[in-house]
Amino acid sequence: MKIIKPILLLIVLAAAVMLPLLTEAYFISVAITILTFMTLALSWDMMLRTGQLSFGTAGFFGLGGYAGIIAAADLGVDPITGIIIGGLVAGVVSLVLGMAILRLRGLYFAITTMALASVFMVIIRNLHKISGGPSGKVVLSTLFNYDSNKVYWFMLGVALITIVISEVFQRTRIHFAIDSIRADETVAKSHGVNIYKYLIFVFVVTSVIQGVVGATYALQYGFVFPESSFSAHYLLLPIAMALVGGIYSTIGSVIGAIILGLSSEYLKLIMPYGHLIIYGVIIVVVVLFLPNGVYGAIKDVLGFRKRRLEER
């Protein structure tokens, strides 16, 4: 039993790496989108594991995108450096803001992160000279010059690193600290867990990931635009994906991203407008009826069956 899991993982990994050699360009672009949202979903879920609900995903995504494009257009750096700068800017901003807003809890933290995303957008829209204002900014040298296979491998790398970070968070002592904060903050505090330090650490790591993904996304197409770079899309979809797959786990976000990513392509074909309604419905239904997500529900059913077999 124990050897099956690593082998299965290797097969999935090999298939993921080989994908560009097996399929055509359209599917590769779908896969890039899925990886982008999968990474965002994971980063959102990683923050959620501390018990803090963040609505700032789209904010740091857009910030990273803008930082990357501005670095590439005005400083003339190559796209990869631009992506690193995107991540760094998101990280520095989240560190400074995090020191203040991570003193907040629950509802207040969630709403403040939501306000932050809007603040970023207003600032960017008004800094005409640097950001291009409401009409956005364009850069000519895109990531790998529109070579979608290379973009795919790059994005796969980012996603894999995020998965590894997420697993590290789950398996090391950080996991115990995070889980104890979520379960009962006061108890965690009285056992000597430095909550504040861990919260800031997780907040900065997840924001860097969001910034990197944002910069990758922006540089892949070579433009940013206030309304689309900070779109609620980059907040809503990752949340829906993590919820569908099952929150508080790495595999949940991954499965959720694949399920929703593929089905959204299909939905776009059958209903070009308003397919976001389905995401809203998914969020509502999952919150009401499947609090553990699809993966969690399957696990529950399997666990139930196993227990019944054992009882016999």
Added chain:
Amino acid sequence: MEKISFLRKHRGILILVAILVVVAIWRPLAAIYGVQRGSLYALIGLPLALTLGVVGIMNLAHGDLLSLGTYIVYLFAVNTGMDPLVSIIPVFFLLFILGVVIYKLTVTRVLKAGHLNQLLLTFGISMIVLELMKVIWTTRPRSVYVDYSSSSTTIAGVRFGTYELLYVVLAFAVLIALQLFLKKTRLGQATFAVGQNPRGAKIVGINTDFVYLFVFGLSVAILGIAAGVMVPRFAIFPSVGAAFTMKSFSLVAMAGLGNLTGILISGIVLGVGEAIVQSIPGYAGWSDIVFFGVLIAVIMIRSLRRQSL
């Protein structure tokens, strides 16, 4: 206790009057527009404060339900030729029913769940309402023309629109009506009790579930008033109300839970602040940041003060 809250109330009003006098001398137009717009913010913020204070749920679909209200007003105006201000009455009851339905179908199931699930749920509802409006009415802006909406008057050499004074009147009317409801009626007193201590209220025999249902429905219904009064002056499009969710929450955060008069005061203060920023040439685009800046500052100060205690 009674005395402290009384003094506080007066302090708020005094500060408000002082600010208004200074601004009125410095930039008279900004003061008038600020008060008008601030009252509209308060009118929309009051129902949110009610749900947040009594039911304990942050309704992220608040602004989208407001947009839906404006579309219903629009439909009445187009199909029956009804005046937007008259259609407030049917829209009020329609939205009340909608609120009750939303509560019965979804909200009642997450009352005992954590804040996280409640936020996610209303976030999902907000998306459904918003996207549904986009599908049905597209994103093309619509408007209803009434001749009295652009009337204006001149006082002391300052020319300003008079229609918007209706926002001020209605904000005060709704505030007073809510205060009377909470203090004078039986259901209102029950609501007040539930807001203070739901378990205690249940123990003394108050039907808390009905109170929640009624308050949620009422909050959505009050949005109908705001929608009716907005339609003559605002273009109607699906995301017209979305910005008001955050703004309303800013007011609640500023006023503190359970302080309905504070909502009106904070609304006017922020409205005037926005109007001042907008009146500075070249910086009009920054006015949106006033609310968020104040929201973040107030939340931070409150949390720090709480920690020092």
